[in-house]
Amino acid sequence: MFDSLSQKAPQPGLEHDFGGSFARCFQPTNFRTTLQSYRERKSKSRPPASRPCIMVDVIRTIALTCLLSSICLGASNEKRPSYPSYDYEIARAHEIKPHRRTIPLKGVSPGFNQLRLTLTVSPMGDVVDAGAGGDREALKFWPQLQDEVRQWKFTPFEENGQAVTAEVEEYIDLVPPERLPMIHVAAPILRPTSKVAITLSRTGCFGSCPSYTVTVGTDGIVFAGGGYVVASGKHTDRVDANQLRNLAKRFVTADFYSMDSSYTASVTDNPAYTLSIVIDGHEKKVEDYVGSWVGMPAVITELENAVDTFAHTERWIDGSDGLVEALRGENFNFQSFEAQLMLKEAASRGSTETVRKLLKVGVPLEPLPAPKPDRPYVTSQLESVGWLNAASSHPEALQVLINAGASKNDQSDKDLALAGAARSGNVGTARALMDYGANPNADLSARAVTKGGGGIKTQRTGAGSVLIDAAESGNPEMVREILRYNPELEARDGQGRTAVFAAGEYRDGDKDGARVECLHLLAEAGADVNARDNEGNTPLHETFLTDVEEELLKLGADVNARNKDGETPIFTTVDDDAIPLFIEHGADLTIRNNKGETVMEAAKEKGPLREEAFRKAIQKLNQR
Known part of the structure; x- marks a missing residue:
């Protein structure tokens, strides 16, 4: 499909x-x-699993004749490492x-x-x-x-x-090939005394693209941070004017003044970049909106990146080395609400050394009030997030905050940070938080949990229990650690899903067999492999991991369980490998969903590849 x-x-x-x-x-x-991603990895790193011969003793309709048979799918003799x-x-x-x-x-x-x-x-x-x-x-x-x-x-x-x-x-x-200038435009002469100003602006996107404008001029550097940067607002630094003129020479050599004024692709939700240079009053500006897709010369991207490198914007964007020193140079107020936001942002990115330095220069850990409405500042998604929760995916930064006594009396922050550590699968971090007082049996269902992905921080209702987060991580050691505290096995998230559902999810980078082991640990502890979510689905309805599907069936999952749409797992699966597996374990192909469709009829709506998968599975059965 x-x-x-x-x-x-x-x-x-x-x-x-x-x-x-x-x-x-x-x-x-x-x-x-x-x-x-899962399929490609599965085909490269794991041989087909050996499945036992099981007699299928379900009467099929005439349209599915000859399905009374047994099926045995053998393992490949060639095992790839x-x-x-x-x-x-x-x-x-x-x-x-x-x-x-x-x-x-x-x-x-x-x-x-x-x-x-x-x-x-x-x-x-x-x-x-x-x-x-x-x-x-x-x-x-x-x-x-x-x-x-x-x-x-x-x-x-x-x-x-x-x-x-x-x-x-x-x-x-x-x-496509580069769209080089057709007409040469002479650049202004660059003299040892020339006044130069180079400006790079990057906007946000549908995601976590940092938005900022940086101007490097002969009189200094000005950085104006917007969203998804550690240091929002206006910040400054000094500049070597001669080195700046050397940067300007790169623009002249690249024939920047001859470039088109805009390179714009027909696409949405991406960041837009504007690069401009002024030499003694002569300006050239180029707009780049995914310009490489329409033949923008690569040198423009190189110049954009050269501006970032020259200005060391990574210190303000990511909180990397040099941020605190630059802030000191502009007499920044480290006892401010903005400084606290910087500390949280640096912690959330794992910029441990910057976290240490910000604490050392006196950023307070007691919450300060946000500025009044008449005092503008750039808001952050981390404003309402606790210190520990912000750093929960970064063990070293988190430990620095624990050592400093952050959130010592804030039980909610400790518990939410533990959920984050469990979700990331870091057992050492989880233990450190529990030693600090985090509760592995905390009820998180009514709390706003901060989750991250690709740099984005979002807040949503908690998973209901730390165990669900541990199972989501796909790390058996994390699940084993939380199970030591006898958690509620059937606690549910907002969709009604338990830890067994979470164990069947997939993350790129999962280790082979790890999720099966998580599932086995949960079942061994007594978790219900036939639990239902708010839509009536069981874990077998939801997962698309073949090895997890096999393990669920071994543990007693009902292959003919029907959800609120009247569909069994063979209706809902998107894993074509699961079709013969479900049939061999007794999937009833005569069941009709609430629309009155059999699984074969429903497969037509999912495209020819799904129909072909059913055809092959049935053909194999008929040949036995």
């Missing part, structure tokens, strides 16, 4: 080159991508430059053209195997790129201090 990555939207969380390293353009994870896997965010921190991530090629059409790469990287950091997924148009360019990708180098990936062979996720964006 889902061939490759055919969705025409940016890959979830991908740092697009059309925005440089500072454009963390996030699109909410869509189900299609999640399922495809399974390696630790790393997503693109981790992989890119290991890249040894240069890796081209946006590649112009003749024949590429304007628009979204992306290859999802799965690389096998040796302990020495060499690419020893490379595969690509994508739509047909993108995949036809893969042969031209394989040799280049195989030359990529990484610093070694390590497990327990040892370099290991790793499976790595990467992406390449394919773009």
Whole structure:
């Protein structure tokens, strides 16, 4: 049903080159991508599971004749090795430059053209195997790129201090050939005394793209932070005028004054960038809205990134080294509400050293009131979030805050931070929080829990119990740790789902067999594998992980349980591998849903691939 990555939207969380390293353009994870990612990984790292022969003793309709038989799906004799896997965010921190991530090629059409790469990287950091997924148009360019990708180098990936062979996720964006200037426009002469001002503006997007404007001029640097930055508002720093003129020379050399005034792609929800330079009163401005998709010369992106590098904007955006020193240089008030927001933002990004420095210069941990309406400031999603909750996904930053006594008397913050640590699967962090007083049996159903993904922080009703968050992490040790405290096994989230449902979810980077182990631990503790959510679904209705489906059936899941739409798991599954599995375990194909459809009739609405999956499953049964 889902061939490759055919969705025409940016890959979830991908740092697009059309925005440089500072454009963390996030699109909410869509189900299609999640399922495809799981399928690709399953096909590479895990052999087909061996399934026992089970007699199917259910009378079928005439249209499904010859289904009274047994089925046995044998395991493959060839077992491919399974390696630790790393997503693109981790992989890119290991890249040894240069890796081209946006590649112009003749024949590429304007628009979204992306290859999802799965690389096998040796302990020495060499690419020893490379595969690509994508739509047909993108995949036809893969042969031209394989040799280049195989030359990529990484610093070694390590497990327990040892370099290991790793499976790595990467992406390449394919773009049309560059649209170079047709008419040359002479740039102003750059003199040793020239007044120069270069401005870069980046807007927000449908996600967590940082929005800010930075101007580097011969009289200094001015940074104006908007959303999704650590240091919002106006901040300044000094500049070396001669070095700035050297940067301006790059604009002149790149023929920036001859470039088109706008490179705009027909796409929505992405950040827009504006780059301008003024040399002795002569201005040139270029607007870049996913410009690489329409042939914008790559040098413009290089200049955008050069401005960020020159101004060290990462200190204000991410809270990296140099932030506190720059704030001191502008006489910033560290005993202010804005300073507290900076501390939370830095903690939420895991900028541990900046957290230490902000505490050292006196940012107070007792909550301060927000500015009055007549005093403008940039609001933050973390305003109402506690110190510990903000840092819950980053063990080192969290420990610094605990050591400083943050939220010592705030039980709610401790409990919500524990939920965050459980969700991230970090057992050490969870233990540290429980030692600090967090309650593993806290009822979170009425509390606003802060969740993050791709840099976005959202608040929503809690999962109901820390156990649900632990199961969602997919880390058996995390589940085992929370089970030690005898939690309520059937606690439910806002959708009525229990920890068993959460154990059947999927995250890119899950270790093979980990979710099955989580499920087994929950069932062994007495959790109900046939629990119902608010729509009447059981965990077998909801999961699309084949190994989890198998384990649920072994544990007694009802293959013919009907939800409020009258549908059994074979109706709702999106895992084609589950169809023969469910049939072999007694799925009744004669059951009709509330629309009066059998599963075969309902399959027609889900497309030809679903129909084909049923046809093959039935054909195999008829041949036995």
